Amino acid sequence: MFSYLANPQRFLKFARIASPVFLALFLITLTLGLWQALIASPADVKHKEAVRIMYVHVPAAYMAMLCYLALTIASFISYVWRHNLADYGARAFARIGLVFTGLCLITGSIWGRTAWLTWWQWDGRMTSVLVLFFIYIAYLLIWSMSEDKKKAARYAALFAFVGLINIPIIKYSVDWWHSLHQGATFSDFDGEGLSTGHLIPFLLMCANYTFLFFWLSIEQVKTDIKSAQKNRSFKKDQSNIKIEAY
Amino acid sequence: MSYHGATFPAFSMSFASVTLDFGDAPLFSDLSLSVQPGQLIWLQGKNGTGKTSILRLSAGLLRPLNGILSHELAGFQTGPEKLVSYQSHKDSFEPVLTVGEELSFWAELYDYTEPIIDLLHMIGLKDQLESKIQTLSAGQKRRLSMARLLMADRPLWLLDEPKAGLDFQGQELIETLIANHLNRGGAAMVASHNPIKIIGRQVRKLLLETRS
Amino acid sequence: MSAMLFRDLRIVYRDPRGWLASLIFFALFLSIFAIALDGEPERLAENAASAIWLGTIFSLMISFENIFDRDIQTGHFEQLSLSGINALSIVVSKMITGFITILLPILIVIPLAGILFNTEPAASAGIMMSVLFGAPALIAYSILSAALLAGQRNTGFLMILISLPFIVPVIIFALSGVASYAEVGFWNTGFQALCGISIIALTISIPAAAAALSTHLE
Numbered sequence: 001m002f003s004y005l006a007n008p009q010r011f012l013k014f015a016r017i018a019s020p021v022f023l024a025l026f027l028i029t030l031t032l033g034l035w036q037a038l039i040a041s042p043a044d045v046k047h048k049e050a051v052r053i054m055y056v057h058v059p060a061a062y063m064a065m066l067c068y069l070a071l072t073i074a075s076f077i078s079y080v081w082r083h084n085l086a087d088y089g090a091r092a093f094a095r096i097g098l099v100f101t102g103l104c105l106i107t108g109s110i111w112g113r114t115a116w117l118t119w120w121q122w123d124g125r126m127t128s129v130l131v132l133f134f135i136y137i138a139y140l141l142i143w144s145m146s147e148d149k150k151k152a153a154r155y156a157a158l159f160a161f162v163g164l165i166n167i168p169i170i171k172y173s174v175d176w177w178h179s180l181h182q183g184a185t186f187s188d189f190d191g192e193g194l195s196t197g198h199l200i201p202f203l204l205m206c207a208n209y210t211f212l213f214f215w216l217s218i219e220q221v222k223t224d225i226k227s228a229q230k231n232r233s234f235k236k237d238q239s240n241i242k243i244e245a246y
Numbered sequence: 247m248s249y250h251g252a253t254f255p256a257f258s259m260s261f262a263s264v265t266l267d268f269g270d271a272p273l274f275s276d277l278s279l280s281v282q283p284g285q286l287i288w289l290q291g292k293n294g295t296g297k298t299s300i301l302r303l304s305a306g307l308l309r310p311l312n313g314i315l316s317h318e319l320a321g322f323q324t325g326p327e328k329l330v331s332y333q334s335h336k337d338s339f340e341p342v343l344t345v346g347e348e349l350s351f352w353a354e355l356y357d358y359t360e361p362i363i364d365l366l367h368m369i370g371l372k373d374q375l376e377s378k379i380q381t382l383s384a385g386q387k388r389r390l391s392m393a394r395l396l397m398a399d400r401p402l403w404l405l406d407e408p409k410a411g412l413d414f415q416g417q418e419l420i421e422t423l424i425a426n427h428l429n430r431g432g433a434a435m436v437a438s439h440n441p442i443k444i445i446g447r448q449v450r451k452l453l454l455e456t457r458s
Numbered sequence: 459m460s461a462m463l464f465r466d467l468r469i470v471y472r473d474p475r476g477w478l479a480s481l482i483f484f485a486l487f488l489s490i491f492a493i494a495l496d497g498e499p500e501r502l503a504e505n506a507a508s509a510i511w512l513g514t515i516f517s518l519m520i521s522f523e524n525i526f527d528r529d530i531q532t533g534h535f536e537q538l539s540l541s542g543i544n545a546l547s548i549v550v551s552k553m554i555t556g557f558i559t560i561l562l563p564i565l566i567v568i569p570l571a572g573i574l575f576n577t578e579p580a581a582s583a584g585i586m587m588s589v590l591f592g593a594p595a596l597i598a599y600s601i602l603s604a605a606l607l608a609g610q611r612n613t614g615f616l617m618i619l620i621s622l623p624f625i626v627p628v629i630i631f632a633l634s635g636v637a638s639y640a641e642v643g644f645w646n647t648g649f650q651a652l653c654g655i656s657i658i659a660l661t662i663s664i665p666a667a668a669a670a671l672s673t674h675l676e
Contacts, residue, residue, distance in 0.1 A: 131623045138619045145610055148268075150309075154673045155606045158666045159620065162602065165662050166624050169655065173627035176651075177634070241277055241296075242453040307536055309676050327542040336533030342472040343465070354461045355541045398541065 022215035029208035036201035050114040059209045060104035067097025072164045075157035087153040092220030098136040124175035254401040254431040255320035264313030289437040291454030297437035301404040305332040331400040337387040341380035358397040384411035403434040459547040466555040477559040480521040487513040499576045506575035507636040521560045522600035523617045526608045545668040584639030588632040594656035598663035599624045605667035608674045
């Protein structure tokens with residue numbers, strides 16, 4: 001599938017069909033998901049109505065990771081085969097990932113206010129998401145820094161690989177650090193499992209975010225292809241080379 | 247690897263429909279050329295037409311958008327570093343080191359075993375062994391980079407404005423060195439605004455013009 | 459590679475502005491930190507490890523920011539790559555130079571900084587040891603950032619942004635190692651983890667930095 005879509009023209013053709021499909025799926029799951037999450041599902045015993053933040057928050061955390069994974073796969077393709085489309089993809093995934101990571105931090109903070117009575121807690125999870133947020137920013141800045149986009153793609157890809165290996169280490173270290181300083185861990189949904197009432201809106205929102213991810217990535221890559229084509233039509237004068245002997 | 251003044255083995259370097267672009271603007275497209283032993287190629291053209299880019303492509307310091315570059319030495323494909331020496335418009339010497347220190351460094355990298363002072367004698371810098379490079383004039387630095395070119399002893403020389411900043415004797419020295427190099431079966435590609443004349447040698451001219 | 463290392467060290471010897479700047483920055487940072495803590499002896503001793511660690515990281519970033527610049531500007535790297543030297547040995551040589559000329563002076567003045575921060579000699583020894591164990595990781599990530607930014611201008615901010623996420627675990631393990639140094643001695647969990655991180659950092663960053671440098675040269 002990758003090699004089929006690697007051609008910009010074929011990708012644009014694919015995008016013409018796929019983009020509206022993902023947009024439609026996104027809108028459907030959004031309506032259903034929001035209705036389920038905000039109205040139809042029951043309030044939680046412990047967290048009361050605040051549980052509804054989870055339907056926005058946890059899928060965002062999942063998307064933050066998924067985008068990074070997609071980003072490193074695209075970076076790998078870009079690094080090995082030097083393919084423009086993989087570059088565009090990697091950059092699009094990073095932008096989307098940055099937004100979801102930001103969303104995850106904001107909603108996490110709001111949830112923290114209701115559950116732990118504090119806006120910010122240096123616990124393992126929040127800290128590692130914050131670090132991930134900085135990694136996304138650094139990745140995008142590496143992209144924007146170099147004039148030569150082909151080189152920038154390679155620098156960014158190398159940074160993404162190092163980041164991929166480091167993310168579990170950072171996660172492990174902040175968890176370990178947290179357990180060292182704070183005795184009690186804050187309870188959340190892990191281990192307890194979700195009841196069906198909570199599971200349905202949760203899964204709907206996960207699906208919803210995933211469709212949004214696909215739609216946004218396709219749109220981003222489409223824009224990048226078009227702007228590259230447009231730039232190419234503003235050619236500057238080429239040098240004409242004659243070879244002669246005397 | 248040093249050939250100690252002996253004739254170079256057979257080699258060639260070729261461009262096959264090479265296109266180069268910076269960002270989205272192509273500089274030139276579909277350039278094909280090949281360089282054989284004994285040839286002198288003069289790259290001529292206005293600023294910004296791509297003379298330096300052709301030299302850098304040949305040295306493997308730039309990557310073409312399309313097309314194939316091949317470097318061949320003694321019948322085998324090789325990397326550019328085995329085949330070429332590139333003298334850019336930069337001097338590529340560290341200002342705070344002395345002439346002797348820099349040349350010994352390159353001598354070690356290139357396994358050059360002959361006395362450095364003889365080399366300095368040849369390029370007319372015999373009294374500068376202990377001088378810091380920052381005290382040399384532009385012309386003296388140009389001469390010094392010829393010393394590195396001789397140490398590396400690669401068959402294909404890529405020279406970017408080799409005569410810039412040189413006095414009359416210096417320009418003659420360059421032409422003598424190029425002539426000796428060609429006589430040993432080497433080749434040179436020279437980007438220059440002034441014509442390059444080597445007695446008894448045919449010069450191939452590569453004329454770069456802006457297409458309007 | 460020894461020729462390259464020797465040449466780099468000689469350049470630093472001739473032109474000592476680089477390592478002096480990092481040492482002066484280190485002293486300045488610690489002084490400001492001490493003033494910000496109101497110069498209170500107890501609070502100073504409590505925060506000595508954090509202050510010294512942050513000072514070390516920032517001085518490293520500042521000096522590594524342009525560790526490749528000189529050689530890029532003079533055109534030395536082009537000539538090196540044309541002589542068939544691979545980027546890997548350039549990176550390793552620069553790392554050793556960085557260690558000797560930037561980190562080693564800082565390590566030596568840490569006991570002095572300890573006096574400034576009113577710490578016990580044993581605690582100073584713990585801090586010194588933590589910087590030593592963390593040194594390979596610090597240098598590995600600094601050189602990676604420097605290689606990713608090679609040839610760019612005004613990279614100080616980016617340098618910090620690129621390396622800091624990776625340095626988070628280093629700081630965490632180092633500071634916990636310093637904390638338990640007094641009771642457990644130097645072979646505590648924090649320092650063990652720190653050594654582990656240093657090894658991982660070296661194995662990832664050296665090839666990545668070499669790849670970045672060859673990208674710069676192509």
